[in-house]
Amino acid sequence: MPNTNDPGKVVTVTGAVDPSELGPTLTHEHLMIDFTVVYKEPDNPDDASLARAKVNFHNLGWVRFNWVSNFDNLSLDDEALTIREVNFYKRAGGGTIVDATTVGIGRNPEALKRISTATGLNLIMGAGFYVEASHPDDYAARPVDDVAQQMITELTEGVDGTDIRCGIIGELGCSWPWTDAEKKTVEAAIIAQQETGAAILIHPGRNNRAPLEILEFMSAKGSDLSRTIMGHIERTIFDPAILSETAAAGSYLEYDLFGHDSPYYPLAPETYMPGDHQRIDQIASLLDQGYGDRVVLSHDVCSKHRLREFGGHGWDHIISRVGPWMEARGIEKSAFDRMLVDNPARVLVYPS
Ligand SMILES: [Zn+2]
Numbered sequence: 001m002p003n004t005n006d007p008g009k010v011v012t013v014t015g016a017v018d019p020s021e022l023g024p025t026l027t028h029e030h031l032m033i034d035f036t037v038v039y040k041e042p043d044n045p046d047d048a049s050l051a052r053a054k055v056n057f058h059n060l061g062w063v064r065f066n067w068v069s070n071f072d073n074l075s076l077d078d079e080a081l082t083i084r085e086v087n088f089y090k091r092a093g094g095g096t097i098v099d100a101t102t103v104g105i106g107r108n109p110e111a112l113k114r115i116s117t118a119t120g121l122n123l124i125m126g127a128g129f130y131v132e133a134s135h136p137d138d139y140a141a142r143p144v145d146d147v148a149q150q151m152i153t154e155l156t157e158g159v160d161g162t163d164i165r166c167g168i169i170g171e172l173g174c175s176w177p178w179t180d181a182e183k184k185t186v187e188a189a190i191i192a193q194q195e196t197g198a199a200i201l202i203h204p205g206r207n208n209r210a211p212l213e214i215l216e217f218m219s220a221k222g223s224d225l226s227r228t229i230m231g232h233i234e235r236t237i238f239d240p241a242i243l244s245e246t247a248a249a250g251s252y253l254e255y256d257l258f259g260h261d262s263p264y265y266p267l268a269p270e271t272y273m274p275g276d277h278q279r280i281d282q283i284a285s286l287l288d289q290g291y292g293d294r295v296v297l298s299h300d301v302c303s304k305h306r307l308r309e310f311g312g313h314g315w316d317h318i319i320s321r322v323g324p325w326m327e328a329r330g331i332e333k334s335a336f337d338r339m340l341v342d343n344p345a346r347v348l349v350y351p352s
Contacts, residue, residue: 005156005196007352010345011167012096012122013113022122023095024319025344028171028201028231028256028298031082031099031115031123034106035074035302037134040266042069055304063305068266073303079111083118085307085315092316096122096344098298100171100201100231104134109164124348126201127154127166127192129185131173140181144188151192168348169193169200171231174214176205186214190223197350201229201254206268208242215249225250229296229347232256234274234282235265243282247291252347255279256298258322259306259313280326287335295339296347297322 009016042051047062047069054072055063063070076082086097101107109125116123128151129135139147154166169189174182189200200223204210211230219225228251235257237243247253258276265273274282286295297318299306306312313321323336 005198006350007197009350010122010124010348011155011165011350012116013109013125013164014116014123017122019345019349021095022341022345022348024093024340025096025098025348026089026094026298026315026318027098027229027296027344028100028254028300029097029315030076030101030105030300030302031086031097032079032106032108032111033076033101033302035076036071037105037130038068038267039071039074040068042066055310057311060305060311064262065264066266067262067303067305073305076302076304077106079115081307081309083115085309086115086119086121088308089315089319090119090121092319094121094316094319096124097315098124098126098168098201098344098348100126100300102126102128102130102171102173104136105130107159109159109162113164124167125159125164126171127151127159127169127198128172128189130171130203131175132179132181134173135181144184145191147184147188148191148195151188152195155192155196155198167198169198170229171201171203173203174205174210176207176210178205178210178213183217186218187221190218190221193223193227197227199227199229199347201231203231204236206236206271208237208239210236211246212242212249215246215251219249227347228252229254232300234279235268235271238271240285243286244289247286247289247294252294252296252343253286253291254296254298255283256296256300258297259299259317261313276322276325280322280329280331283326283339284329284331287331292335292338293343293346296343297339
């Protein structure tokens with residue numbers, strides 16, 4: 001694969017670094033985000049006044065179950081708060097975070113750079129577009145090459161007129177059913193990947209078959225699937241046979257909702273949000289099938305209720321609790337380290 005962009009390096013918001021400098025890496029988080037695109041009116045009309053309340057300890061119990069029905073909960077816009085929160089991760093031994101916030105949901109390069117400088121964490125910013133509901137008005141009319149060129153500029157020169165570069169393409173939003181505009185985003189990403197060598201991170205639609213449909217599309221377009229991370233596996237694939245089939249396609253599989261432990265899932269009430277014990281069971285089965293070099297881990301924090309200051313698990317959850325829990329359940333420490341350190345470094349580094 002040709003690349004014109006820092007061969008052998010990983011590109012962070014403060015510059016290119018050696019992959020050996022990454023350390024433990026969360027591959028899918030949102031340090032700053034406006035996630036109100038997923039806002040949903042409260043199920044119970046009597047709760048309407050709670051939609052615009054600030055999150056506090058009087059309404060937190062409600063917010064935890066109705067986390068997409070409160071505007072304040074869906075907004076992470078306080079840099080000082082984010083710095084305090086990611087410092088828990090840093091103190092637990094964390095080294096790097098991929099900020100998967102793309103265009104349309106509040107990506108903020110200057111803030112990411114300041115947070116990186118304040119904490120010493122490597123932060124990797126995403127290029128591209130989220131689901132169609134978040135697309136800018138002119139997006140549908142843009143040719144695929146134009147979208148690809150924007151991604152290439154963001155990876156090689158900088159974002160929004162700054163010199164702060166993206167280091168990955170994604171998360172790229174795909175709905176179920178997959179829309180034409182979202183397909184265009186993935187097609188553009190493949191062009192940008194072929195030009196630069198950057199990895200691609202996908203947000204699949206909520207259907208067991210969605211990840212495979214996307215991977216087959218990418219493969220048909222000539223994409224090297226070993227440069228792709230398929231996100232949100234645990235809320236998407238409930239069928240073990242389809243999980244094995246998806247794993248065999250060759251992408252990385254991202255278990256990225258660790259700590260999200262409220263089983264009622266308002267975005268897909270016909271299914272449920274698995275708990276950490278179910279994530280660990282699925283990962284153990286993938287390790288048994290020989291996919292230990294394909295699994296990556298994250299929390300996908302995109303709301304206040306998952307931060308420590310709002311009663312949540314915080315960004316150190318995987319290091320502080322999930323790792324020891326996996327070990328207690330028979331997953332070797334070396335396998336955990338591979339998922340948290342080695343696999344992210346391998347997929348994030350530009351080919352040389
Ligand atoms: Zn995300």
